[in-house]
Amino acid sequence: MKFGIYLLALLAGAALSVEGAIYGELGKSIGKLESSFYNFAVGTVIIGIVVLFLGKGSLSYTFKAPKWQLTGGFLGVIYLTILVIGIPIVGVGLAMISVIVGQMAMSMIIEHKGWLGSKATRVKKEKIIAVLLMAVALILIF
């Protein structure tokens, strides 16, 4: 049972790479920004339907939340647009490794500083070594 769940999480990651690869191609025909827009616009419709039928939270909290909590969309746009531009030039593998290095390094800093609502925790030395190893991997295949 547990094994099945791990497999689902693996598939989730595979889906991210497939998504990037396809958008790289779509970007060539309709434009990079336009591809990103397609994703966010159609994604909004899909998730909108999901929220209507399965949403248990409170959408109205949006207007009460601190404004910094509303910047996720902006960050997501930058992320996806960089991928759409980058993947046709460096390939999916290299783009994904770079993204992962950035992600891991940043999450370490966020935790260490206790930013963005997280609790400040001392960074373990394992994680520092891990990020360094990832950087080596990136340089190696560049």
Next chain:
Amino acid sequence: MSILILLASVFGGIFLSAQSSINGAFSKKAGTFESTFITFITGAMILFIVILFVGNGDLLKILEAPKWQLSAVWFGVGYLFLTILAVPKIGVIAANISTVIGQLSMGMLIDHFGWFGGLQVSFDIKRLIAILLMVIALRLIYVGNMKAEREATANVQE
């Protein structure tokens, strides 16, 4: 040129990580689907304005694009749902690490076979070593996170 792309992609990862913390904070009160919805709708609004003023592509070509290219949005949504499904069962740490492994392996496969018509990059010994380093790094992150989690629960019990 490609070094710039790599640097930009590292920044992409930095933004993504910030986004997931921010959405994590927001979703505590708003809900998971609702938080995703707000992310998508603000993203669409921002890009709409940007495209109006600086877009030089052709959005209408979307109607002519092959449908399999349009299916990418389902992979993005699929990722979200699979993650939402997996996290409560195996925990954030294990779920994230499995996701990254899936992402890397699939990325290498797509490159090697040139799937979806993109750039083709053959798998070689360097890429193999890189993958091994990544796996070791992920193992270390897993160990580090588990330690931190154990300390956190120990603190709560005190």
